[in-house]
Amino acid sequence: MLSRLPRLGIPLAVMASGVFFVSVSASAPASAQEAGKGQAGEGQVSEDPVARGEYIFNAAGCLGCHTVPKTGERLAGGRALKTPFGTFYSPNITPDRETGIGGWSEADFVRAMREGKAPDGSAYFPVFPYTSFTHLTEGDIRDLKAYIDAQPAVSQANKPHEVSPPFGWRFLLPVWQTLFLDESGLPEEAGRDEKWHRGRYLVQAAGHCGECHSPRNFLGVVDHDRMLAGSASGPEGKAVPSITSDPDKGIGKWSQGEIAFMLEIGMQPDGDFVGGGMNEVVENSTSKLTAEDRDAIAAYLKTVPPAP
Amino acid sequence: MSIREGEICVSNFITSKGHQPLDIIRRTVIALTAAGALLAVAGQAGAQSPQPVSSDPAVVTQEREKTMKSMGDAMKKISAYVKNEGGTIDGVREGAATIQQASHKIVPSLFPADTGIGKIKDSEAKPEIWKQWPQFQQAAQKLESTSAELVTVAATDDRAAIAKQFGQVGQSCGGCHDNFRQKKE
Numbered sequence: 001m002l003s004r005l006p007r008l009g010i011p012l013a014v015m016a017s018g019v020f021f022v023s024v025s026a027s028a029p030a031s032a033q034e035a036g037k038g039q040a041g042e043g044q045v046s047e048d049p050v051a052r053g054e055y056i057f058n059a060a061g062c063l064g065c066h067t068v069p070k071t072g073e074r075l076a077g078g079r080a081l082k083t084p085f086g087t088f089y090s091p092n093i094t095p096d097r098e099t100g101i102g103g104w105s106e107a108d109f110v111r112a113m114r115e116g117k118a119p120d121g122s123a124y125f126p127v128f129p130y131t132s133f134t135h136l137t138e139g140d141i142r143d144l145k146a147y148i149d150a151q152p153a154v155s156q157a158n159k160p161h162e163v164s165p166p167f168g169w170r171f172l173l174p175v176w177q178t179l180f181l182d183e184s185g186l187p188e189e190a191g192r193d194e195k196w197h198r199g200r201y202l203v204q205a206a207g208h209c210g211e212c213h214s215p216r217n218f219l220g221v222v223d224h225d226r227m228l229a230g231s232a233s234g235p236e237g238k239a240v241p242s243i244t245s246d247p248d249k250g251i252g253k254w255s256q257g258e259i260a261f262m263l264e265i266g267m268q269p270d271g272d273f274v275g276g277g278m279n280e281v282v283e284n285s286t287s288k289l290t291a292e293d294r295d296a297i298a299a300y301l302k303t304v305p306p307a308p
Numbered sequence: 309m310s311i312r313e314g315e316i317c318v319s320n321f322i323t324s325k326g327h328q329p330l331d332i333i334r335r336t337v338i339a340l341t342a343a344g345a346l347l348a349v350a351g352q353a354g355a356q357s358p359q360p361v362s363s364d365p366a367v368v369t370q371e372r373e374k375t376m377k378s379m380g381d382a383m384k385k386i387s388a389y390v391k392n393e394g395g396t397i398d399g400v401r402e403g404a405a406t407i408q409q410a411s412h413k414i415v416p417s418l419f420p421a422d423t424g425i426g427k428i429k430d431s432e433a434k435p436e437i438w439k440q441w442p443q444f445q446q447a448a449q450k451l452e453s454t455s456a457e458l459v460t461v462a463a464t465d466d467r468a469a470i471a472k473q474f475g476q477v478g479q480s481c482g483g484c485h486d487n488f489r490q491k492k493e
Contacts, residue, residue, distance in 0.1 A: 238490055261391070265475050266482040271384030273478055275485020283479060 053147025058288040059206040076154040086163030096153035123173035135205035199300025229307035246306035259298035360420040372418040382406040408455040414448040447484035
């Protein structure tokens with residue numbers, strides 16, 4: 001059964017134009033193999049796509065959003081995600097053919113994750129953080145599909161979103177997508193080692209940390225120059241702290257080990273424990289990564305510049 | 309100091325003064341406050357206090373902050389042992405006992421109604437605490453049981469078992485903070 005899932009924790013802000021995670025990029029995605037690293041232990045990549053997919057699934061925190069806390073069937077959807085634009089209900093992503101995504105081809109799935117488009121071509125609301133997932137490697141997305149296909153099918157019809165116009169108008173989404181969805185992947189950065197690139201991939205593509213931790217402009221778009229610098233209105237409109245290397249506003253005073261330890265169990269350097277939705281991120285996602293990956297995230301965060 | 313001494317002291321205070329109705333009400337409030345504070349002291353000495361530490365919200369929130377901080381300090385101490393960064397097994401035992409005792413104070417005495425965000429300056433306690441009181445109680449009970457187990461495990465020197473239970477206690481802290489605490493900016 002599901003362990004306790006505390007409430008919300010939605011990267012929201014979303015709508016008006018999206019949670020569009022704008023990326024300044026134009027180059028090849030990181031190696032597909034890389035992301036599967038870990039669950040086979042000792043830095044080895046598992047041979048089994050389902051096992052590799054489970055690792056990405058955890059790193060990307062798919063469970064929380066797609067399952068009703070405590071009472072819901074795993075991945076059957078229906079969790080209410082409150083945003084300033086209204087309430088969205090996550091869909092059923094079990095392999096059930098009628099109510100889930102059992103009938104989807106691999107290409108359908110890749111398109112949903114990469115382009116934010118349904119098999120019928122309609123666009124998804126960016127409350128589904130595809131603006132981050134678009135940076136996932138194709139190999140990782142295929143492994144994710146293999147894992148989801150291996151989960152039990154649950155028959156449960158989707159609930160319609162309760163979002164008022166114009167935010168609820170799906171037909172407007174393609175316009176926003178052309179403006180704000182950048183599918184070109186994360187660019188290789190010169191002078192940075194493999195660990196740093198891995199950390200960035202886990203933060204920006206899989207972990208979608210910026211969906212909560214980055215400020216947004218008036219269109220609801222993540223402000224790229226102030227990446228991870230905190231948000232005045234994260235999930236449920238509540239403030240989310242900065243996690244840049246700023247020593248005062250951010251976590252510049254934390255050691256790399258302290259950051260990694262927080263990601264493992266939720267403890268801050270002073271013995272206090274995170275809440276406000278972050279505990280769920282720790283429980284469902286970062287605590288399930290390898291120590292090596294948590295360390296890579298910490299190493300990357302130490303290099304994120306303070307907001308100007 | 310015992311509760312009985314406190315009561316005597318309070319009644320002396322009331323009877324020794326004037327009798328106008330309003331005055332009596334005012335004095336009774338003050339007296340109850342004093343009694344509450346004494347109960348809190350008694351509670352800290354080991355027994356569980358059966359009611360709010362005080363009817364004065366400022367005193368309650370102070371006590372709440374102190375209790376929570378004491379748990380934070382204890383977790384920090386235990387983590388030093390778990391991470392093998394200079395902590396001792398005695399520190400673990402002490403810390404586990406502190407948390408277990410504190411956990412029993414949360415529901416009965418630290419969160420009387422109207423002592424959250426918007427009511428008390430700087431409070432981080434969400435109104436959901438009182439709207440979803442049974443869930444809040446469950447969250448506190450979870451800490452009661454995970455910390456009791458930590459006390460048991462800490463009686464051994466099994467670092468791995470202690471580390472595991474430390475994680476469970478941490479999830480009890482974080483689980484409640486996820487739902488019922490909103491950090492100020």
